[in-house]
């Protein structure tokens with residue numbers, strides 16, 4: 107996958123191109139990255155890329171032309187989907203990340219200041235995505251969150267292919283509790299079932315814990331999920347226990 111970021115701060119992306127599973131995957135050629143700086147497309151000598159908002163109001167707005175020229179330059183390298191990160195976008199979900207992971211490329215537009223000229227959205231953006239209902243100072247960190255969520259779903263990026271499948275949200279539930287050594291920590295022991303070697307029982311315990319946690323913390327996720335017969339049985343058992 108070829109990912110380009112239209113951004114004033116290309117150096118920020120080192121945090122995922124030079125570290126961790128995403129950094130290793132880049133070195134292994136599983137994906138490629140380039141930053142495109144709109145400032146190099148500003149037609150004035152001083153490289154202005156923002157200006158005051160018509161109608162007044164605080165802050166500055168990013169001008170459409172330099173961004174459009176930067177997106178045009180990115181599109182000359184690949185026919186990637188152009189995504190704008192903003193609080194006004196559709197919420198990023200696992201399902202959306204899985205959809206994006208199938209594409210050949212992405213062009214991620216990172217806004218700064220108070221946003222970008224609306225006409226850029228209508229003329230050059232394919233999709234607007236939000237990573238949550240909050241504002242940060244630029245679209246770069248949201249873009250990196252989206253990249254990481256997408257890249258880990260690309261086969262080969264994660265060492266054990268299976269671990270992405272066991273992700274929270276991958277199966278529509280929250281994750282189960284995890285334990286490692288020591289067996290006893292501050293008087294708390296590892297649940298015995300996890301040391302039983304009985305893999306069927308372990309799988310059932312993990313599913314039950316994921317269902318219980320989802321029911322207690324995120325019942326909204328349960329509301330929209332088809333349940334298998336086993337999950338329904340476990341959920342009935344959990345609801346009964348919660349009532350007792």
Ligand SMILES: CN(C)c1cccc(CNc2ccc(C(N)=O)cn2)c1
Pocket residue numbers: 191192193217218219220221222235236237238239240241242243244245248
């Ligand atoms: C209207 N406004 C302030 C604004 C508009 C566009 C971009 C930006 C840059 N900041 C971002 C970007 C995305 C997210 C997110 N939730 O995905 C949060 N913050 C700010």
